[in-house]
Amino acid sequence: xxxxxxxxxxxxxxxxxxxxxxxxxxxxxxxxxxxxxxxxxxxxxxxxxxxxxxxxxxxxxxxxxxxxxxxxxxxxxxxxxxxxxxxxxxxxxxxxxxxxxxxxxxxxxxxxxxxxxxxxxxxxxxxxxxxxxxxxxxxxxxxxxxxxxxxxxxxxxxxxxxxxxxxxxxxxxxxxxxxxxxxxxxxxxxxxxxxxxxxxxxxxxxxxxxxxxxxxxxxxxxxxxxxxxxxxxxxxxxxxxxxxxxxxxxxxxxxxxxxxxxxxxxxxxxxxxxxxxxxxxxxxxxxxxxxxxxxxxxxxxxxxxxxxxxxxxxxxxxxxxxxxxxxxxxxxxxxxxxxxxxxxxxxxxxxxxxxxxxxxxxxxxxxxxxxx
Amino acid sequence: xxxxxxxxxxxxxxxxxxxxxxxxxxxxxxxxxxxxxxxxxxxxxxxxxxxxxxxxxxxxxxxxxxxxxxxxxxxxxxxxxxxxxxxxxxxxxxxxxxxxxxxxxxxxxxxxxxxxxxxxxxxxxxxxxxxxxxxxxxxxxxxxxxxxxxxxxxxxxxxxxxxxxxxxxxxxxxxxxxxxxxxxxxxxxxxxxxxxxxxxxxxxxxxxxxxxxxxxxxxxxxxxxxxxxxxxxxxxxxxxxxxxxxxxxxxxxxxxxxxxxxxxxxxxxxxxxxxxxxxxxxxxxxxxxxxxxxxxxxxxxxxxxxxxxxxxxxxxxxxxxxxxxxxxxxxxxxxxxxxxxxxxxxxxxxxxxxxxxxxxxxxxxxxxxxxxxxxxxxxxxxxxxxxxxxxxxxxxxxxxxxxxxxxxxxxxxxxxxxxxxxxxxxxxxxxxxxxxxxxxxxxxxxxxxxxxxxxxxxxxxxx
Numbered sequence: 001x002x003x004x005x006x007x008x009x010x011x012x013x014x015x016x017x018x019x020x021x022x023x024x025x026x027x028x029x030x031x032x033x034x035x036x037x038x039x040x041x042x043x044x045x046x047x048x049x050x051x052x053x054x055x056x057x058x059x060x061x062x063x064x065x066x067x068x069x070x071x072x073x074x075x076x077x078x079x080x081x082x083x084x085x086x087x088x089x090x091x092x093x094x095x096x097x098x099x100x101x102x103x104x105x106x107x108x109x110x111x112x113x114x115x116x117x118x119x120x121x122x123x124x125x126x127x128x129x130x131x132x133x134x135x136x137x138x139x140x141x142x143x144x145x146x147x148x149x150x151x152x153x154x155x156x157x158x159x160x161x162x163x164x165x166x167x168x169x170x171x172x173x174x175x176x177x178x179x180x181x182x183x184x185x186x187x188x189x190x191x192x193x194x195x196x197x198x199x200x201x202x203x204x205x206x207x208x209x210x211x212x213x214x215x216x217x218x219x220x221x222x223x224x225x226x227x228x229x230x231x232x233x234x235x236x237x238x239x240x241x242x243x244x245x246x247x248x249x250x251x252x253x254x255x256x257x258x259x260x261x262x263x264x265x266x267x268x269x270x271x272x273x274x275x276x277x278x279x280x281x282x283x284x285x286x287x288x289x290x291x292x293x294x295x296x297x298x299x300x301x302x303x304x305x306x307x308x309x310x311x312x313x314x315x316x317x318x319x320x321x322x323x324x325x326x327x328x329x330x331x332x333x334x335x336x337x338x339x340x341x342x343x344x345x346x347x348x349x350x351x352x353x354x355x356x357x358x359x360x361x362x363x364x365x366x367x368x369x370x371x372x
Numbered sequence: 373x374x375x376x377x378x379x380x381x382x383x384x385x386x387x388x389x390x391x392x393x394x395x396x397x398x399x400x401x402x403x404x405x406x407x408x409x410x411x412x413x414x415x416x417x418x419x420x421x422x423x424x425x426x427x428x429x430x431x432x433x434x435x436x437x438x439x440x441x442x443x444x445x446x447x448x449x450x451x452x453x454x455x456x457x458x459x460x461x462x463x464x465x466x467x468x469x470x471x472x473x474x475x476x477x478x479x480x481x482x483x484x485x486x487x488x489x490x491x492x493x494x495x496x497x498x499x500x501x502x503x504x505x506x507x508x509x510x511x512x513x514x515x516x517x518x519x520x521x522x523x524x525x526x527x528x529x530x531x532x533x534x535x536x537x538x539x540x541x542x543x544x545x546x547x548x549x550x551x552x553x554x555x556x557x558x559x560x561x562x563x564x565x566x567x568x569x570x571x572x573x574x575x576x577x578x579x580x581x582x583x584x585x586x587x588x589x590x591x592x593x594x595x596x597x598x599x600x601x602x603x604x605x606x607x608x609x610x611x612x613x614x615x616x617x618x619x620x621x622x623x624x625x626x627x628x629x630x631x632x633x634x635x636x637x638x639x640x641x642x643x644x645x646x647x648x649x650x651x652x653x654x655x656x657x658x659x660x661x662x663x664x665x666x667x668x669x670x671x672x673x674x675x676x677x678x679x680x681x682x683x684x685x686x687x688x689x690x691x692x693x694x695x696x697x698x699x700x701x702x703x704x705x706x707x708x709x710x711x712x713x714x715x716x717x718x719x720x721x722x723x724x725x726x727x728x729x730x731x732x733x734x735x736x737x738x739x740x741x742x743x744x745x746x747x748x749x750x751x752x753x754x755x756x757x758x759x760x761x762x763x764x765x766x767x768x769x770x771x772x773x774x775x776x777x778x779x780x781x782x783x784x785x786x787x788x789x790x791x792x793x794x795x796x797x798x799x800x801x802x803x804x805x806x807x808x809x810x811x812x813x814x815x816x817x818x819x820x821x822x823x824x825x826x827x828x829x830x831x832x833x834x835x
Contacts (some may be wrong), residue, residue: 084483098468105460112449353480
């Protein structure tokens with residue numbers, strides 16, 4: 001219990017409307033280390049989504065650039081570089097979905113019913129990506145393998161684009177009714193801003209994936225990936241610059257947050273440094289540091305969106321009072337407490353398995369009889 | 373068609389398809405632990421080949437299970453937004469716990485199970501196999517807890533009213549150990565063990581008929597037969613406990629399961645039959661007083677019939693619930709009969725000479741699948757018209773912003789994609805079965821043997 005500790009930390013945000021939106025009859029606060037449970041869960045959710053974007057991001061990027069690799073041997077190596085990891089990486093999506101459902105059920109309900117069609121397409125991408133990796137190696141015929149290569153590449157691109165499209169629209173906000181449900185037309189999701197964010201996401205994942213594969217390969221394939229990574233860096237910088245200009249020009253409510261609080265300029269600064277570091281690392285053939293840099297870029301981009309959005313989960317520009325916030329979307333404090341305990345026990349366990357699996361498959365890919 | 377019926381068809385279709393795979397993963401997981409354990413104990417190459425063959429099949433099943441399972445987690449939000457808001461506190465917590473405690477465990481170690489045979493010591497590999505198996509068991513725990521809470525809600529209170537009403541946890545452990553979760557947990561686990569065991573029985577029976585891979589097929593058949601016999605019998609005990617729970621906690625569902633309309637002094641139990649809902653009659657072969665005995669341990673005790681419930685809380689599809697329930701039981705009995713008979717021939721030493729019995733087992737893989745699906749259809753259709761028993765109606769649980777056309781679009785998409793998945797799954801499963809386990813003789817001619825020789829990491833005795 002305390003005096004709105006969330007606002008002490010995020011004092012620049014006028015939290016006035018939040019009181020009006022409080023639907024629970026009893027308003028009280030539970031805090032942990034000075035932060036409200038709801039804010040903690042927002043941070044947990046953000047961390048899980050960042051973890052997903054970093055981990056599955058390289059799988060998706062590797063998938064999206066798959067057709068740039070021409071030789072059968074190269075494609076097999078690329079697939080085996082992610083084969084043992086991608087199931088574990090996808091877990092972060094499942095945990096993220098569960099975290100949103102449990103912690104912010106109102107947001108879970110609103111977001112997935114609003115994005116009905118894009119999300120169904122995303123889910124089809126998830127199915128096809130998984131079975132392409134799984135089925136490709138099961139038959140030797142050329143047509144079979146090519147079919148799955150194309151399916152793998154297309155589904156990875158579709159997943160990356162739809163994730164970006166949804167992220168863009170979340171950042172932008174969408175019309176909501178008093179029940180906090182989407183009240184617009186889903187075709188409006190295909191707006192220039194969201195499309196730019198979708199392309200930026202794809203380019204960032206492709207860059208990230210190329211660096212990951214570079215870390216896992218040798219000789220000519222490695223050289224090829226170095227060149228690809230350089231090109232994807234350019235692709236990313238261009239699409240990111242376009243999205244940034246577009247935001248500054250047309251979507252003031254997103255950039256206001258940053259402009260109002262110069263200390264937050266550290267985020268774009270970190271991103272710029274991380275991106276600038278990538279070509280330097282590629283030149284020095286230090287793929288591991290390049291991978292860290294692209295991971296930092298992904299995380300910083302998501303933190304930037306989170307800062308711009310908070311304390312809203314889904315902003316409703318037309319009727320701000322209908323917006324979904326970390327407070328009016330939240331589960332009860334009792335549940336939040338249980339969830340935080342679950343997260344405190346679960347996170348170290350998940351990190352342990354993840355590190356163990358990555359350590360087991362560390363180093364360059366070697367094909368053996370268990371390979372795909 | 374309206375959104376409600378389309379959304380229900382979509383959910384039923386996607387969950388029924390998904391549910392082909394997780395029970396197989398759980399059941400095969402158990403058998404993999406047994407097989408690999410035997411290998412580590414005896415160091416017999418035979419068990420190694422057996423384990424590695426079944427790991428390949430496991431990979432195929434697990435892959436489709438994960439892909440179709442992710443759909444389920446988000447379908448609550450896409451199609452059942454009101455439901456999601458209403459139960460997010462509780463249902464969401466169980467799903468979050470499933471993700472972090474169970475799914476992460478199984479998917480994390482899956483990489484080592486599938487790809488790590490030559491990378492880690494045999495002990496670490498065995499550990500990974502156990503972790504994948506445990507992960508799949510825990511997964512079932514949380515999913516069954518979430519579903520059981522829908523059947524027999526506990527440990528919660530309702531906050532707010534109308535549009536903002538929702539269930540909040542008051543007692544986490546009361547929610548987890550709600551009146552039906554433990555019985556249903558065992559019921560689901562055992563159904564899964566049976567699914568895995570009968571798959572192993574089926575494929576090995578086929579090898580035995582075709583006189584292929586006998587050195588591996590016969591011991592694998594025996595392992596699976598032992599597992600199948602034990603759990604077929606155990607399911608009888610656990611299943612009847614589960615039915616007693618329904619009698620106690622969901623009397624309207626029980627009445628629908630037995631087509632019992634009038635609260636009578638002595639209620640019969642049907643072996644099979646047909647329900648005519650408009651005439652309010654049930655025809656068939658019955659045990660007089662059987663339902664009374666199940667509900668109250670007394671053949672003459674009265675049991676509430678459907679008519680004692682208001683029209684708007686009666687399950688609408690009585691005959692369907694009746695049939696699904698009775699098919700499940702009939703199939704369960706068939707599994708008990710078949711496994712006991714096989715054990716008897718095993719004892720007499722003539723098991724593998726009985727061609728007809730082997731052919732029976734080739735097709736027996738469908739039995740636990742049919743029973744599992746029918747059991748779930750009984751549970752879910754018998755709960756109607758409620759999505760959360762006594763609290764929230766299915767018709768009130770929908771996403772209000774999603775239109776019928778959108779659901780129809782996704783339903784067609786799922787139908788096409790899942791049909792393709794099923795065809796591919798069966799095709800590839802068949803290929804793997806035709807190919808069979810890698811045996812010593814094949815190895816010499818195989819490219820894989822070269823890899824083994826050229827790679828110092830492979831083929832060394834594990835430390």
